[in-house]
Amino acid sequence: xxxxxxxxxxxxxxxxxxxxxxxxxxxxxxxxxxxxxxxxxxxxxxxxxxxxxxxxxxxxxxxxxxxxxxxxxxxxxxxxxxxxxxxxxxxxxxxxxxxxxxxxxxxxxxxxxxxxxxxxxxxxxxxxxxxxxxxxxxxxxxxxxxxxxxxxxxxxxxxxxxxxxxxxxxxxxxxxxxxxxxxxxxxxxxxxxxxxxxxxxxxxxxxxxxxxxxxxxxxxxxxxxxxxxxxxxxxxxxxxxxxxxxxxxxxxxxxxxxxxxxxxxxxxxxxxxxxxxxxxxxxxxxxxxxxxxxxxxxxxxxxxxxxxxx
Amino acid sequence: xxxxxxxxxxxxxxxxxxxxxxxxxxxxxxxxxxxxxxxxxxxxxxxxxxxxxxxxxxxxxxxxxxxxxxxxxxxxxxxxxxxxxxxxxxxxxxxxxxxxxxxxxxxxxxxxxxxxxxxxxxxxxxxxxxxxxxxxxxxxxxxxxxxxxxxxxxxxxxxxxxxxxxxxxxxxxxxxxxxxxxxxxxxxxxxxxxxxxxxxxxxxxxxxxxxxxxxxxxxxxxxx
Numbered sequence: 430x431x432x433x434x435x436x437x438x439x440x441x442x443x444x445x446x447x448x449x450x451x452x453x454x455x456x457x458x459x460x461x462x463x464x465x466x467x468x469x470x471x472x473x474x475x476x477x478x479x480x481x482x483x484x485x486x487x488x489x490x491x492x493x494x495x496x497x498x499x500x501x502x503x504x505x506x507x508x509x510x511x512x513x514x515x516x517x518x519x520x521x522x523x524x525x526x527x528x529x530x531x532x533x534x535x536x537x538x539x540x541x542x543x544x545x546x547x548x549x550x551x552x553x554x555x556x557x558x559x560x561x562x563x564x565x566x567x568x569x570x571x572x573x574x575x576x577x578x579x580x581x582x583x584x585x586x587x588x589x590x591x592x593x594x595x596x597x598x599x600x601x602x603x604x605x606x607x608x609x610x611x612x613x614x615x616x617x618x619x620x621x622x623x624x625x626x627x628x629x630x631x632x633x634x635x636x637x638x639x640x641x642x643x644x645x646x647x648x649x650x651x652x653x654x655x656x657x658x659x660x661x662x663x664x665x666x667x668x669x670x671x672x673x674x675x676x677x678x679x680x681x682x683x684x685x686x687x688x689x690x691x692x693x694x695x696x697x698x699x700x701x702x703x704x705x706x707x708x709x710x711x712x713x714x715x716x717x718x719x720x721x722x723x724x725x726x727x728x729x730x731x732x733x734x735x736x737x738x739x
Numbered sequence: 740x741x742x743x744x745x746x747x748x749x750x751x752x753x754x755x756x757x758x759x760x761x762x763x764x765x766x767x768x769x770x771x772x773x774x775x776x777x778x779x780x781x782x783x784x785x786x787x788x789x790x791x792x793x794x795x796x797x798x799x800x801x802x803x804x805x806x807x808x809x810x811x812x813x814x815x816x817x818x819x820x821x822x823x824x825x826x827x828x829x830x831x832x833x834x835x836x837x838x839x840x841x842x843x844x845x846x847x848x849x850x851x852x853x854x855x856x857x858x859x860x861x862x863x864x865x866x867x868x869x870x871x872x873x874x875x876x877x878x879x880x881x882x883x884x885x886x887x888x889x890x891x892x893x894x895x896x897x898x899x900x901x902x903x904x905x906x907x908x909x910x911x912x913x914x915x916x917x918x919x920x921x922x923x924x925x926x927x928x929x930x931x932x933x934x935x936x937x938x939x940x941x942x943x944x945x946x947x948x949x950x951x952x953x954x955x956x957x958x959x960x961x962x963x
Contacts, residue, residue: 437760438761456771469776470773470776478782590859630952696821703952739793
């Protein structure tokens, strides 16, 4: 509070220069380091008064948006390939009793290796997108092959609804990557059928392993003679938000995505809880053509921002 | 405009009059006692430490949102099925995705709202068949879809088109002006109603059809 409330000289009294100087000294005293909202008019502060420089690379110093960073890949659609960092990257479905996520090491966009901190009361916002080049498309003629029942209805008994999962991790210390808060740990969950409860999937992106096309124009189910056809150019987006209410600062060294599959959605009998179950059973492995339980990923972008909650 | 606080300067030969001094002094005090504005403050001067909590904006985050409405949700008995919306309990129309979330203490300004989740739908359950005597597939009996919308104090601020993919990720955002006060935010979905063919149901009525999880609502209120 720096309101200046000292009295004025009174008319008719003897005033020395020292008395007058003291009046100005009083102003100096209350305004030296004490100017606050009492001194400032309503709506007096404009954006030019704010120390809000453009920042990037998780450099702190802003007022509301504290830091931003993003990873991306320039250029157009990469050529086919299977070498990480050049063209598309293929990931095969993992097998075995439990999940085994693979670091999504495609190009330069899948890891954001810039350190930042989230103070108590601050918020992390992350958006990412993954370009998927290969989604199995099942034609009507194949459905009877794939699904022995031949009903042309994809049911649960003969085939699950398989999907791939891409989820977000952060690096809490050099080389130590953990799931972000609100995201279950698929890696260390119980092996076999039971994965983590889907209530802990705040940073999970689902990508269908296949899709069935219907050509309403011909009033038929899509009847491609090929066992499956690659579907191109699917872009999947997902976002994640986290507010640090731990009471202490969280230091993060980087963000990255991991991918794993195949999963399918399941609830235990008698339970009202859904799970993502790791099981390497794709549609096409049950008949017709060769097994093709892979996913091909193209460009990956991650954008993150730390900002004040209030 | 507060920087013109000087009323006059005493002449060098004049006898200083206390009333003149007080005029000058009062004006200076008045300028500083609540009259400072952007012309007095230097550019890029106000840092984060000088901004009070909630001065410019307020953020609310609701997380862990998923389908839990037992009035439309099947508790299945199948080994490979998830729990989800059930046609024996749901016949179409907009439904609450979860209980509305409440926020308070907002002031006039603009809202930025985001809702995200992932979803699954049983797209292929319709009873069409290419077998002799089977029901032909039509758009009505085959295409299942999900739509989403967000209501702010009962007003629709966002509504999507139909989403058809059996697994998909929902990332919605809307910006709109707001009045000060409290607010209720409701997220609703609509799923394709069960299909009929000549009066006969062609959809499986006792299978889970749709569910979602991993949901978050982010409300970023920017004050005027």
